[in-house]
Amino acid sequence: MTPALDASIDRTALLVIDLQNDFLHPNGAYARGGASAPALGAVVAPAARLCEAARRSGVATVASRFTLVAGPTGEPLIAPHLLAMRPFLQSGDFAAGSWGHETIDELGALDATVDKVAYSAFAHTRLGWWLQQVGIEHLVVCGIVTNGGVASTVHDAHVRGLSVSVVGDACAAFDDDLHAATLRSLGSFASIVTTDQVLGAWTS
Numbered sequence: 001m002t003p004a005l006d007a008s009i010d011r012t013a014l015l016v017i018d019l020q021n022d023f024l025h026p027n028g029a030y031a032r033g034g035a036s037a038p039a040l041g042a043v044v045a046p047a048a049r050l051c052e053a054a055r056r057s058g059v060a061t062v063a064s065r066f067t068l069v070a071g072p073t074g075e076p077l078i079a080p081h082l083l084a085m086r087p088f089l090q091s092g093d094f095a096a097g098s099w100g101h102e103t104i105d106e107l108g109a110l111d112a113t114v115d116k117v118a119y120s121a122f123a124h125t126r127l128g129w130w131l132q133q134v135g136i137e138h139l140v141v142c143g144i145v146t147n148g149g150v151a152s153t154v155h156d157a158h159v160r161g162l163s164v165s166v167v168g169d170a171c172a173a174f175d176d177d178l179h180a181a182t183l184r185s186l187g188s189f190a191s192i193v194t195t196d197q198v199l200g201a202w203t204s
Helices: 044-057 080-085 127-133 146-159 176-186 195-203
Strands: 012-017 060-066 112-116 138-144 163-172 191-193
Touching: 012 044, 012 146, 044 060, 044 138, 044 163, 044 195, 060 127, 060 146, 112 127, 138 146, 146 163, 146 176, 163 176, 163 195
Parallel strands: 012 060, 012 138, 060 112, 138 163, 163 191
Antiparallel strands: none
């Protein structure tokens, strides 16, 4: 067991980053736009195992959901850098309350969700408040994208004084080399662990 995973169960939360239908489902926005990647789909099974183990062990579960907010004309407010990368995004994609915006069914019931408009799950959301209210000191993080939402969230968690374990095999990026490089970078201040290590810690 890694030292970080020694944290008390009642002070630990599993944070799932952006595992949503519009990112991962064959009928979602990214698949429609030709931006799906096998590596992203591969995180579904380990993330689901983590969620199930968390529920059995009494670990709090929370998921972030990337959200596109409508502007005055009804069209989504998409950051220029994102629109340049994903020009296929359109009205209704990642819209709050839509099917595409929801977390994937494989995760099961979660204790909380936070809707985010930036990479970090802490930016402009109630995540920090929620974690403080339920007494969380340690985050176990999985999800997508490793070099985007995952990395930004882990950095922000570290700044807030939380210890963090990143589940490397339950995270993914569009580029495998970038995924690996990001994990190496995050390892300077977070623990990089495997799904099996987390499951072992939570069932021991």
